[in-house]
Amino acid sequence: MTAKPLSGKELAVAIRADVSARAARLAEAGFPPRLTVVTATEDESSAWYVSSIAKAAAKAGITCDVLDLGPDAGADNIRHTLRELSADPAVHGIIMQTPLPDGVRLDDVAEAIGIEKDVDGANPASLGRLAVGHPSFAPATAEAVIELLDHHAVPLSGSHTAVVGRSAVVGKPLAHLLLNRDATVTVCHSRTRDLPAITERADILVAAVGRAGLITPVHIGKDAVVIDVGTNATDDGLVGDVAPEATEVASALTPVPGGVGPVTTALLLRHTVQAAEQQCT
Numbered sequence: 105m106t107a108k109p110l111s112g113k114e115l116a117v118a119i120r121a122d123v124s125a126r127a128a129r130l131a132e133a134g135f136p137p138r139l140t141v142v143t144a145t146e147d148e149s150s151a152w153y154v155s156s157i158a159k160a161a162a163k164a165g166i167t168c169d170v171l172d173l174g175p176d177a178g179a180d181n182i183r184h185t186l187r188e189l190s191a192d193p194a195v196h197g198i199i200m201q202t203p204l205p206d207g208v209r210l211d212d213v214a215e216a217i218g219i220e221k222d223v224d225g226a227n228p229a230s231l232g233r234l235a236v237g238h239p240s241f242a243p244a245t246a247e248a249v250i251e252l253l254d255h256h257a258v259p260l261s262g263s264h265t266a267v268v269g270r271s272a273v274v275g276k277p278l279a280h281l282l283l284n285r286d287a288t289v290t291v292c293h294s295r296t297r298d299l300p301a302i303t304e305r306a307d308i309l310v311a312a313v314g315r316a317g318l319i320t321p322v323h324i325g326k327d328a329v330v331i332d333v334g335t336n337a338t339d340d341g342l343v344g345d346v347a348p349e350a351t352e353v354a355s356a357l358t359p360v361p362g363g364v365g366p367v368t369t370a371l372l373l374r375h376t377v378q379a380a381e382q383q384c385t
Contacts, residue, residue, distance in 0.1 A: 107330070107350065107357040112248070115255045116366035120164055123373045127165035130380050137380035138167040139197040139223070139372075140189050144177040144205055149337060154201055157369060164373050169195075179208045183216040190218035196383055197223035197376035211272065220383060223375035231272060235280050241375045246278040248367035249310055249331050250285065252358065258308065258329050261286040266303045268292045268319065268345075269312035274333055278310065299323060309354075311345035319346040327355040333364050 127137050139161055141154050154170055161168035171189075173181060182200070189195050198221045200214050214226035222230050225243035233240035253260060265282050269275040270293045282289045290306070292299055303309050303323040311319045312333035324330060334345030344360030351357055358364055 106352070107354040110252060110256050110329075110331070110356050110358045110363060112252055112255075112358065112363045112365065112367040115251060116370040119251075119367070119370035119374055120160070123166070123370070123377050124164045126377045126381065130377065130384065131165060133384070135380060135384040136167060137165070137196050137377050138169070138194055139199070139376045140169045140171055140195050141199045141201055142171045142173065142182070142185060142189070143201045144173040144175060144182060144208070145201070145203050146175050147203055150201055150203065157199070157372060160369050161373055161376070166373060166376055175205055177205055177208075179213055182208065182213040186213060186216035190216065190221055193383070195221065196380035197221055197372075199224050199372065200226050221379055223372060223379055225277060228272075231277055231280075234277055237284065241379070242281060243273050243277045244368045244371040244375065245274050245312075245333060245364060246281055247371055248364050249274075249278055249333065250281050251367055251371065252331065252364060253308070253329070256356065258356070260308075262288075263307040264288045264290070264305060265308040265310065266290045266292060266306035267310045267312065268299070268303065269310075269314075269333070271312065274312040278312070304328075313345050315345055316343050317345070317347040319350060321347070321349055321353040324350055324353045326353065328353070330354040330357045331364065332358050332360050335360060335365065 130137050158168040189198050198217050211228050217227045219227055219230055223241050225241050230240040234242055265287045267275050267278055270291055279289045279291050300322045304325040308329045310331045314334055316336040332344035332346040336343050342361050
């Protein structure tokens with residue numbers, strides 16, 4: 105058996121088309137949507153990602169400013185910048201790009217992002233609101249997993265879903281999103297004992313750790329759907345957290361690249377337009 109590829113490209117195209125139409129309506133009404141990405145790193149992969157967001161935003165009719173504070177920026181400087189942007193009525197969405205300078209934690213500085221402009225769900229308050237079901241923007245990567253599963257008609261209600269990874273960016277918010285869709289969720293992590301014994305019982309397995317090839321066929325139950333969130337740079341190019349031979353066991357698997365990634369970028373744009381619509385009404 106060869107796993108069905110769960111591409112995210114078609115879904116991303118559809119989301120971007122909707123975003124472009126909504127951005128055009130906002131511009132016609134005198135409220136052109138604007139996104140600001142704040143960086144404080146010299147990381148090349150991060151620079152590439154930010155550039156891809158800016159290009160995608162431009163194509164969708166969203167102005168995207170990249171504000172580079174430099175790798176020596178301190179937490180106070182970053183927080184001050186985020187508060188200023190949050191208070192600027194011309195800015196509708198804010199992303200604090202990682203990695204951050206040594207000694208600076210994302211949750212510490214992201215609390216300065218206004219929740220209404222927190223389009224990537226970085227503010228801890230956004231995660232708290234998500235947990236109790238209050239309106240907030242979920243981290244785009246976590247939401248992309250849900251959107252992909254829906255797009256490919258994978259049923260969530262009543263399913264057992266195992267999430268490998270407990271980050272505040274993917275694992276934890278994804279668990280809340282899955283619970284809101286009536287899935288039974290098991291969150292696994294580096295201290296989980298006998299990981300394969302847990303993951304092989306799951307109907308849906310989500311790998312979000314950032315370790316190339318961590319998930320092998322022994323972790324995957326027969327006919328399970330596997331979502332690979334990992335993006336790991338190797339000498340052979342970009343690879344996920346799921347080993348290639350997983351296609352022999354899984355019924356369906358997201359490719360890397362071309363799976364979760366395109367949907368994540370498209371959702372950041374949709375969140376920005378939604379934020380602009382809410383702020384301009």
